[in-house]
Amino acid sequence: METAGRAVADSVKQHFPTGRVLLLAGSGANGGDALVAARHLLALGRDVQMLALPTKHPLTKLNRRRLSACGLKVEPLSPATLRRALNAADVVVDGLLGTGFTPPLRPALGELIGLLSASAVPVLSIDLPSGLVADSAEVPETVVQARRTVTLGGWKPALLYGPAAQAAGVVEVVGLRVPHDWIDREALARRLSDAEVASKLPVRFADAHKGTAGRVWIVGGAPGTLGAPALAGLGALRAGAGLVTIYSGAEVPLITPELMAHQMNVLNLGDKARPDAVAVGMGLGQQAEAAARMVLGWNIPAVVDADALQANLAGVGHAQVIWTPHPGEAARLLGVQTGEITRDPLAAARRLQDTFGGVVVLKGGPSTVATSKQLYVTRGGHPGMAAAGMGDTLSGVLAALLGQGLSAEDAALTGVRLHAKAGELAAERHGYGLMATDVSNELGAAWLALRGTLES
Numbered sequence: 366m367e368t369a370g371r372a373v374a375d376s377v378k379q380h381f382p383t384g385r386v387l388l389l390a391g392s393g394a395n396g397g398d399a400l401v402a403a404r405h406l407l408a409l410g411r412d413v414q415m416l417a418l419p420t421k422h423p424l425t426k427l428n429r430r431r432l433s434a435c436g437l438k439v440e441p442l443s444p445a446t447l448r449r450a451l452n453a454a455d456v457v458v459d460g461l462l463g464t465g466f467t468p469p470l471r472p473a474l475g476e477l478i479g480l481l482s483a484s485a486v487p488v489l490s491i492d493l494p495s496g497l498v499a500d501s502a503e504v505p506e507t508v509v510q511a512r513r514t515v516t517l518g519g520w521k522p523a524l525l526y527g528p529a530a531q532a533a534g535v536v537e538v539v540g541l542r543v544p545h546d547w548i549d550r551e552a553l554a555r556r557l558s559d560a561e562v563a564s565k566l567p568v569r570f571a572d573a574h575k576g577t578a579g580r581v582w583i584v585g586g587a588p589g590t591l592g593a594p595a596l597a598g599l600g601a602l603r604a605g606a607g608l609v610t611i612y613s614g615a616e617v618p619l620i621t622p623e624l625m626a627h628q629m630n631v632l633n634l635g636d637k638a639r640p641d642a643v644a645v646g647m648g649l650g651q652q653a654e655a656a657a658r659m660v661l662g663w664n665i666p667a668v669v670d671a672d673a674l675q676a677n678l679a680g681v682g683h684a685q686v687i688w689t690p691h692p693g694e695a696a697r698l699l700g701v702q703t704g705e706i707t708r709d710p711l712a713a714a715r716r717l718q719d720t721f722g723g724v725v726v727l728k729g730g731p732s733t734v735a736t737s738k739q740l741y742v743t744r745g746g747h748p749g750m751a752a753a754g755m756g757d758t759l760s761g762v763l764a765a766l767l768g769q770g771l772s773a774e775d776a777a778l779t780g781v782r783l784h785a786k787a788g789e790l791a792a793e794r795h796g797y798g799l800m801a802t803d804v805s806n807e808l809g810a811a812w813l814a815l816r817g818t819l820e821s
């Protein structure tokens with residue numbers, strides 16, 4: 366609590382350096398953090414006002430006494446005192462509710478949060494904006510809209526996913542000086558640093574030739590959706606595949622001459638010599654399930670995407686398969702509503718992996734990766750990537766990495782980050798209206814940028 370409160374005070378000092386600080390303490394340990402922060406802000410010579418709810422929490426009580434001993438009067442928190450205090454405040458520290466909140470919100474607290482939301486004074490929330498449920502991406506009706514959030518010990522799902530994350534503003538993570546192995550044991554998911562991702566990227570040796578750099582097949586496309594396999598093919602080339610061949614039931618547009626494309630009945634592909642990796646499903650339409658079943662039977666590294674993501678394929682895959690649903694496809698696979706997926710993407714990714722095996726990439730901002738042993742929340746990306754063809758590009762990237770010898774887990778972790786980084790770079794270059802081809806064309810620069818983190 367002392368570390369947490371001091372970190373909150375440091376953040377106020379840095380980001381709200383002048384003016385009166387109004388701190389609000391609820392009755393739990395979140396409130397205790399606010400009381401500690403008030404004491405440190407007082408020591409920094411700041412103008413501080415403290416409003417607090419009654420508490421029975423021993424540490425929170427102790428810190429209330431400590432603050433009083435420093436000469437600051439702790440005033441009762443009520444709608445009337447809050448209204449008055451907001452008029453004189455330059456920043457509010459929200460220590461009303463943290464991870465101990467269980468909905469539904471009691472009306473008395475709802476009224477306080479409502480007043481805070483209606484005020485124009487910027488809010489810094491402790492641990493998570495009051496009203497958010499730590500493990501849920503759902504945004505409740507009554508929630509504090511924070512300018513910044515100082516979160517303690519590590520990211521909470523609510524700060525990462527969907528609309529809930531938008532209530533948190535800029536998030537700062539503060540370590541709590543607890544042993545790393547305890548965090549690893551307790552954490553729901555891991556987030557790899559860019560350097561950790563970069564260390565897994567494939568590297569070509571001087572004697573490489575196109576046959577050793579990964580032969581990748583893209584099985585997709587039907588009349589009306591022929592761009593999908595073309596985009597996947599481009600993504601695969603830009604992610605370093607040596608040879609990329611598209612097999613499609615109709616004529617695929619040649620978006621780059623380095624791609625080879627064949628029109629054929631894709632269900633006859635079993636007669637050909639196998640590639641190093643295959644991506645199946647992008648724009649493939651009705652044949653997708655049968656094609657995926659055939660591909661999974663070859664027992665080679667594979668990406669199953671888009672139309673091939675069918676519930677009937679549960680139990681048909683193997684360890685070297687990456688399944689890449691977006692929330693709508695994930696809902697179809699699990700037979701639930703999309704809201705159930707977006708509310709708790711970590712739980713959804715776990716369920717998908719338990720059902721389909723291999724590695725699951727549940728796409729979104731951020732994407733979640735599930736292996737049999739571990740959940741990962743990935744980093745980066747750009748809202749501009751919410752556009753047609755981005756998923757096709759990712760499938761190509763993943764197939765290319767599988768084709769270069771990465772395990773399904775490493776291909777998923779590196780591929781998703783590479784794709785996200787390329788999206789960030791494309792957004793810097795193009796600003797608005799990002800297209801999947803823009804992202805593909807930044808994959809090389811993204812690779813270099815990620816590798817660069819290893820040298821620094």
Ligand SMILES: NC(=O)C1=CN([C@@H]2O[C@H](COP(=O)(O)OP(=O)(O)OC[C@H]3O[C@@H](n4cnc5c(N)ncnc54)[C@H](O)[C@@H]3O)[C@@H](O)[C@H]2O)[C@@H](O)CC1
Pocket residue numbers: 366367369391392393394395396397398422461462463464465466467468469470471474491492493517541
């Ligand atoms: N666990 C740890 O190791 C640490 C926790 N810390 C803080 O402790 C917080 C968690 O503390 P607590 O478990 O005491 O919980 P909180 O302080 O988040 O909330 C508990 C209080 O909220 C009230 N409450 C719960 N549900 C409510 C509802 N539906 N409507 C109205 N009121 C409701 C409860 O009556 C209780 O008084 C974290 O968010 C963080 O700020 C920090 O002090 C750092 C260390």
